Amino acid sequence: MGSPATGRHTATDEARGTRADATEIVGSSRSAHEPVWRRWLPWGLLVLGALVMLGLQSQLYSGQERTVSAIFMFVALAQGWNIIGGFTGYASFGQVVFFGLGGYFTAVAMSHWGLNFWVSLAASGVVAALFGVLIGLPLLRLKGHYFAIATLGVAEGMREVVNNVPGLTGGGAGISIPTVGNQATTHYLGNDGFYLLYLVLALLAVAVGMLVSRNKFGFALRAIHQDEDAAAAVGINTTRAKVAAFALSGLLTGLVGSTYAFQQVTIFPERLFDVDITVLMVVMVVIGGSGTVLGPLLGAVALQYLSEWLRQNFTEVHTFILGGIIIAAVILLPQGAVNYVREARQSGEWSLLANVRRYRL
Amino acid sequence: MSSAPVLETKGLGRRFGGLKAVDDVSFSVPEGEVLGVIGPNGAGKSTFINLVTGHIKPTSGHVLIEGQDMTGAKPWAIAHAGVARTFQIVKPFRGMSVRENVAVGILYGRKGVARMSQALEQADEVLKEVGLGSLGDRAPGGLSVADARRLEFAKALALRPRLLLLDEVMAGLRHSEIEPSLELIKELKSRGLTIIVVEHVMKAILAISDQVLVLHQGKVLTSGDPRTVLSDPRVIEAYLGQRYVQRRERGES
Numbered sequence: 214m215g216s217p218a219t220g221r222h223t224a225t226d227e228a229r230g231t232r233a234d235a236t237e238i239v240g241s242s243r244s245a246h247e248p249v250w251r252r253w254l255p256w257g258l259l260v261l262g263a264l265v266m267l268g269l270q271s272q273l274y275s276g277q278e279r280t281v282s283a284i285f286m287f288v289a290l291a292q293g294w295n296i297i298g299g300f301t302g303y304a305s306f307g308q309v310v311f312f313g314l315g316g317y318f319t320a321v322a323m324s325h326w327g328l329n330f331w332v333s334l335a336a337s338g339v340v341a342a343l344f345g346v347l348i349g350l351p352l353l354r355l356k357g358h359y360f361a362i363a364t365l366g367v368a369e370g371m372r373e374v375v376n377n378v379p380g381l382t383g384g385g386a387g388i389s390i391p392t393v394g395n396q397a398t399t400h401y402l403g404n405d406g407f408y409l410l411y412l413v414l415a416l417l418a419v420a421v422g423m424l425v426s427r428n429k430f431g432f433a434l435r436a437i438h439q440d441e442d443a444a445a446a447v448g449i450n451t452t453r454a455k456v457a458a459f460a461l462s463g464l465l466t467g468l469v470g471s472t473y474a475f476q477q478v479t480i481f482p483e484r485l486f487d488v489d490i491t492v493l494m495v496v497m498v499v500i501g502g503s504g505t506v507l508g509p510l511l512g513a514v515a516l517q518y519l520s521e522w523l524r525q526n527f528t529e530v531h532t533f534i535l536g537g538i539i540i541a542a543v544i545l546l547p548q549g550a551v552n553y554v555r556e557a558r559q560s561g562e563w564s565l566l567a568n569v570r571r572y573r574l
Numbered sequence: 575m576s577s578a579p580v581l582e583t584k585g586l587g588r589r590f591g592g593l594k595a596v597d598d599v600s601f602s603v604p605e606g607e608v609l610g611v612i613g614p615n616g617a618g619k620s621t622f623i624n625l626v627t628g629h630i631k632p633t634s635g636h637v638l639i640e641g642q643d644m645t646g647a648k649p650w651a652i653a654h655a656g657v658a659r660t661f662q663i664v665k666p667f668r669g670m671s672v673r674e675n676v677a678v679g680i681l682y683g684r685k686g687v688a689r690m691s692q693a694l695e696q697a698d699e700v701l702k703e704v705g706l707g708s709l710g711d712r713a714p715g716g717l718s719v720a721d722a723r724r725l726e727f728a729k730a731l732a733l734r735p736r737l738l739l740l741d742e743v744m745a746g747l748r749h750s751e752i753e754p755s756l757e758l759i760k761e762l763k764s765r766g767l768t769i770i771v772v773e774h775v776m777k778a779i780l781a782i783s784d785q786v787l788v789l790h791q792g793k794v795l796t797s798g799d800p801r802t803v804l805s806d807p808r809v810i811e812a813y814l815g816q817r818y819v820q821r822r823e824r825g826e827s
Contacts, residue, residue, distance in 0.1 A: 429690060432678050436667045442629055443665035445649035446658070447729060448683035452648075504669070 255423055255506075259416065266412055270405065278404050284517045285411035286469055287497060291509035292418035293465035294494040296425060299503040301458045302438030303353060307364030308494055310348075310371045311341040311463040313485035315470030317375055320388045320480055323398050325381070330399035334471045341467020345460035353455045365488070372486035387481040390474065399475075407476050414472060418465050422506040425461075434458050438504070500542050502551030511550060547572040578641030580605050580737045580768040581626065581657075586635035587792075588625055595621040597792040598635070603737070603770060603785075608763055610783030610800060611772045614813050618792040619772045620662055623741050626770075627659050628652040639737070653683055658735035660726040662742045662772075666714030672725055673697045673710035679732030697732065704728045705754060720751040727758065738762065738769045744778055756781055776804065788812070 266281075273281065290312070298304045315337035322333040352363045375382045382388055392401040402410060425431040433454045436444035445451050474480045493516070501512025519538065523531035545565045546553045557563045579602035586599045596618040603609045613619050624630040626637055628649040636645045639655050647655075658679075667675050676697035680687050687693050701707050704724045709717065714725055723743050730738055740759070744752050752775060759782050763769060773779050779786060779800060786803040788795040790812040796803055803809060810822075 427690065429681050429688065432670070432674065432681065432690065435669060436678050439667040439669065440665045442649070443661060443667065443729075444678075445629070446627060446653060446661075447679035448650050448653035448733060449678070450648070450650045 259419060259423070263412070263416055270408055275404050278408050280521050282408045282411045284514055285415040286473065287493065287513040287517045288415040288510055289411070289418040289465060289469045290490070290494045291497040291501070291513040292422045293462045293469070295422060295498050295503065295509045297459050297462040298495065299498055299509065300425060300431060300434040300438065301455060303455065304361045304495070305364045306361040306491055306495070307366065307368030308466055309486055309488060309491040310368040311345065311466035312470035312473070312490055313371060313375070313482070314344055315341045315467030316474030316480055316485045317382055319471040319474045320390050321381060323390045324388060327398055330475055334468060337471035338464045338468040341470070342460040342464040345463030346456055349456040349459035353452070353459060368486055368488065368491065372482045375482045375486070385482060387479050389479040392478055402475070407472070410472055414469055419506060419510060421461070421465065422509070426506050430454065430457070435504070496539055499549055500539065500546070502549030505551045508549050508551040545569060579603055580640055582638040583626070584636040584638070586625055586632055586637060588621055588630060589633045594792045596625060599794055601787055601794065601797060603768055605768055606763070606766050607784040608759065608769045608771060608782050610779040610786040611770060611789065612774070612779060612786060613789035617789040619789055620741060622789065623659065623739050623772060627657060627739060653733055656736035657739065658683070658730035658733040659739040660730050660741055660743055662745070664722045664726050666722065666725055668715055671710060672706060672712050672714055672717070673701065675714055675725060676700050676728045676732045679729050683733030700728050700731050703731065704758060719746055723747065736768060738767055740769065740771045742772055742774065744773060744775045752778060780804065
């Protein structure tokens with residue numbers, strides 16, 4: 214079962230021309246004869262977590278409830294980003310385009326076309342996934358920085374498109390979803406309703422991450438992350454796998470955007486396509502541990518909670534402090550908290566200073 | 575012997591700008607034979623392999639696999655057609671165990687394996703075959719040079735190929751480490767696998783090849799029986815330069 218894998222080794226990374234003296238970890242090493250309880254443990258924990266969160270709801274004030282809802286929202290967003298950026302290794306810096314697209318599709322569908330929220334939510338996910346296929350086909354031919362910049366461009370471009378068709382989207386003045394009166398297609402969900410909906414989305418995203426991390430498709434993505442030529446040589450249709458990963462990641466992000474739009478009632482292009490949202494997803498995944506399921510979960514919870522706490526206690530300098538903490542975390546734990554703990558447990562080396570040295574280029 | 579050769583190339587070529595890395599290469603490999611491909615550095619050997627496996631698209635000519643025209647097909651289509659390869663610079667999937675590295679090839683390269691647990695069991699058999707039976711749980715980065723090359727072998731064999739392309743699997747190995755590789759290739763050949771071996775280690779080429787193809791500046795210099803080819807003055811000249819040939823002739827006379 215679990216492997217007391219290797220000690221340290223020296224790896225020369227030919228592709229990037231960098232030298233990393235790093236302890237290699239074997240993510241989910243397992244033999245064919247893994248005990249059943251271990252296989253089901255993460256799912257058990259997920260169900261337990263869901264039950265605790267359902268119980269917690271009645272104990273919270275409405276302000277706290279909104280804070281926890283926002284944490285759920287970012288858990289779902291971070292898990293979505295992790296599928297393309299973490300497992301597959303394609304850092305999408307325009308991920309917010311799916312968020313905005315989902316949000317605007319929902320707003321337009323509910324206010325112009327009279328669709329109810331639940332139909333709009335599902336359709337927004339599908340639209341975001343299809344958009345992922347559409348832009349994935351050309352953009353996923355690019356690697357590294359080029360992919361990051363191209364996706365960033367798509368998100369910025371989409372914001373301008375939304376800004377420039379006011380007849381449909383309300384343009385810069387925003388668009389409002391009718392929530393009262395006979396124009397309202399779905400009754401506003403309220404604090405409790407959105408808490409539950411974000412909880413469901415977070416659970417869905419974590420469950421998708423858990424499935425992907427262990428199934429056939431996930432192994433294809435991890436192979437692509439390591440070496441696309443080698444992945445293709447063993448029969449993986451790399452184009453199809455990458456596009457599917459981008460679409461799946463877009464689907465989850467689009468669902469969250471749709472929910473966010475309904476929660477906000479009135480939405481604006483500046484907020485729905487805000488690059489800050491992408492940056493938060495990336496930072497949460499990287500700090501928590503990219504390419505793992507637990508990493509983005511912990512990263513999202515920790516960062517969103519911390520951000521809220523700082524905002525309440527150090528209102529004037531909270532972004533300054535948060536930025537400092539993020540910088541310190543990235544310097545000390547460049548591989549992310551979850552990967553750091555895994556490596557340290559295998560090598561017995563817990564020193565943060567040694568960790569910094571190991572990953573220094 | 576079946577009608578069509580396992581691999582046939584017709585006028586295969588690839589230009590990079592003004593450079594013809596591979597130029598008008600035509601030959602065929604009959605089923606069950608081992609073809610050695612040699613040539614000095616830069617002769618186009620790796621490009622040739624990449625043209626056959628679809629990692630580089632040819633600019634001229636054709637690649638036929640078991641009679642089917644697969645020119646310009648994607649690497650995964652070539653893999654599904656029964657062609658597996660190793661890479662000169664080993665390309666393990668890091669972050670996965672040795673066993674999982676092989677299991678990925680079983681999942682995607684073999685038909686009818688859909689579940690990871692099934693693939694992991696079959697991976698152990700492949701690892702045993704190449705002599706990595708006890709290292710399945712290890713991380714690929716912790717392997718010795720020889721074991722890393724064995725893993726490349728195992729990843730290719732995971733596909734149960736009909737044709738195996740080995741790109742310098744013995745480079746950098748000690749003499750004692752080359753022997754097991756040769757044994758493995760002979761064993762695979764005895765099972766009817768067709769193999770193309772790109773190699774600098776002449777001892778290895780002589781020991782296992784039925785035919786040898788010599789590439790020089792992208793073109794076929796000569797081909798045929800290994801001993802005849804390796805004693806051909808043109809081949810020696812291509813490898814060691816004209817002055818060496820002249821000196822040797824003077825020395826012999």
